[in-house]
Amino acid sequence: MNGNVEVVVVGGGYGGVTAANSLSRHDGVSVTLVNPRPDFVERIRLHQRVAGSxxxxxxxxEVLGGNVRVVVDAATRIDAAERTVSLAGGSxxxxxxxxxxxxxxxFDPGVPGAAEFAHRVSDLEGADRLQSALAATPASAPVVVVGSGPTGLETAAELAEVGRRVTLVCGNVLGPSLHARVRRPVARRLARLGVTVIEGPRARVREVTRDGVQLHDGRELPSAVTIWTAGFRVPDLAARSGLRTDTQGRLVTDATLTSVDDVRIVATGDAAGMTDRPFRMSCQAAVQLGPAAAATILRRMAGRTPAPVRMFFAGQCLSLGRNEGVTQFSYPNDRVNALYISGRPGAGVKEIACRFTLNKLVSGARRASSRASQGAGTDRLDTPRPEHRTSNT
Known part of the structure; x- marks a missing residue:
C-alpha cells in the first residue's frame, strides 16, 4: 500500500461501526463515518425506549475508535465515478x-392511512414520536400493534407489561419467523400480559384511521395509538445514486459484499444484498458483515482477492417484557429448530445478548484506539447545522 487510503463509512449502525473499527486498526487507513445523529442507537432496545426502560x-x-472521524450529517448522493459523497449540509x-x-x-405497506396515522419503532425519531403519543394518551386507551415479527412481539409485550391495553394483529400466524413449537410459549406469555392476539388468513389490515384499524374480514379495532412494525426497507440512497438495488432497496453485491457496479463500494448490515447468499436483516448479521466488509477492502488494498463472506447464526432472542422472554435456537444457516429457552431464563439470555453486542462494539473501539496517538479524536466530531440532519440509518 502506498500513501494513505481514505475510507468513508455511510451509516453508524451495527454494521457501520464494526466496519469502521476494523478498518481503523490498520496503518495507512483513514476512516470517516457519516451519520445523521451524533450518537449510536441500540436499535434492538428501541422498544424499551418507547416503554421507558x-x-x-x-x-x-464509546463504540468508535478514537481515530475514526465522525461527520454528523446525512449523505444525499454517491458519485461513484468521482468517488465523492454529497452531504445534506452542502459539503x-x-x-x-x-x-x-x-x-x-x-416500510410503507401501501395500506390506506398507515403512513399518516400509524407510528413506527424502526428508528430513534419514530420511537420518540411514539413515546410522546403514548404519554399523551390515557393508559386505559386501546393500542394496536400491527405485525408479529420480533419488533411487533417485543413492542406489544413491553407496552402490555406497563399496563397498556394492547391488541396484536399478526396476519396469518403469530411469530412467522419462529418454529411452530416456539410460538406456544410466546402465545402463553402474551395471554398472561393481557395482549389480544388476532391471527388468521383474514387478519390483515385494510385501512388505518385516526382512531382505529379496519381488517379485511370487516372487523374494526378501536385504537388510540396504532404501531406498524411489519416490514423494513433500506433507504434509497444507492438507487438515487444510480447503483443497482434489490426489491428491498439493498445494494446488490457479490459474495464478498462488493457492489456489482463498482469494486470501490462495499456494503454491510441491512443495506447489503448478496444475490446468491440472502440473509435475514438483523443485528446478528450486521456485526458479522461489518468486519467482513472491512476485510474485503483490506484485501483489495493489499492486492489480494477478497474472500466470500461466511455467516453463522445461533438463533433469535426475544424479550417479552422485562421479566420473561424466548430464545429461539437455529441451525448455522439461520433455519430455526424446535429448541428454545423461555420464561425468566429467556429474558436473561436476551439481556445478555444485548449487553454482549454493545460490549463487542466497545471492545472493537478500544482495539482501534490502541494505535491512535494520545489525544486523537478529541476534535473528531463534525456537526453541521441541525436543520440539515435527516435519517439514513
Whole structure:
C-alpha cells in the first residue's frame, strides 16, 4: 500500500461501526463515518425506549475508535465515478473506498392511512414520536400493534407489561419467523400480559384511521395509538445514486459484499444484498458483515482477492417484557429448530445478548484506539447545522 487510503463509512449502525473499527486498526487507513445523529442507537432496545426502560442511545465516543472521524450529517448522493459523497449540509467527502451501511427503516405497506396515522419503532425519531403519543394518551386507551415479527412481539409485550391495553394483529400466524413449537410459549406469555392476539388468513389490515384499524374480514379495532412494525426497507440512497438495488432497496453485491457496479463500494448490515447468499436483516448479521466488509477492502488494498463472506447464526432472542422472554435456537444457516429457552431464563439470555453486542462494539473501539496517538479524536466530531440532519440509518 502506498500513501494513505481514505475510507468513508455511510451509516453508524451495527454494521457501520464494526466496519469502521476494523478498518481503523490498520496503518495507512483513514476512516470517516457519516451519520445523521451524533450518537449510536441500540436499535434492538428501541422498544424499551418507547416503554421507558432504556434510552437505547450510546455516545460514539464509546463504540468508535478514537481515530475514526465522525461527520454528523446525512449523505444525499454517491458519485461513484468521482468517488465523492454529497452531504445534506452542502459539503462533500472524497473516498478511495466506501462502506455502504445505511441500515433499514420503516416500510410503507401501501395500506390506506398507515403512513399518516400509524407510528413506527424502526428508528430513534419514530420511537420518540411514539413515546410522546403514548404519554399523551390515557393508559386505559386501546393500542394496536400491527405485525408479529420480533419488533411487533417485543413492542406489544413491553407496552402490555406497563399496563397498556394492547391488541396484536399478526396476519396469518403469530411469530412467522419462529418454529411452530416456539410460538406456544410466546402465545402463553402474551395471554398472561393481557395482549389480544388476532391471527388468521383474514387478519390483515385494510385501512388505518385516526382512531382505529379496519381488517379485511370487516372487523374494526378501536385504537388510540396504532404501531406498524411489519416490514423494513433500506433507504434509497444507492438507487438515487444510480447503483443497482434489490426489491428491498439493498445494494446488490457479490459474495464478498462488493457492489456489482463498482469494486470501490462495499456494503454491510441491512443495506447489503448478496444475490446468491440472502440473509435475514438483523443485528446478528450486521456485526458479522461489518468486519467482513472491512476485510474485503483490506484485501483489495493489499492486492489480494477478497474472500466470500461466511455467516453463522445461533438463533433469535426475544424479550417479552422485562421479566420473561424466548430464545429461539437455529441451525448455522439461520433455519430455526424446535429448541428454545423461555420464561425468566429467556429474558436473561436476551439481556445478555444485548449487553454482549454493545460490549463487542466497545471492545472493537478500544482495539482501534490502541494505535491512535494520545489525544486523537478529541476534535473528531463534525456537526453541521441541525436543520440539515435527516435519517439514513
Amino acid at each position: 432504556d434510552d437505547a442511545v450510546v455516545g460514539f465516543s 462533500a467527502l472524497t473516498y478511495d473506498y466506501l462502506v455502504y451501511a445505511v441500515g433499514s427503516g420503516a
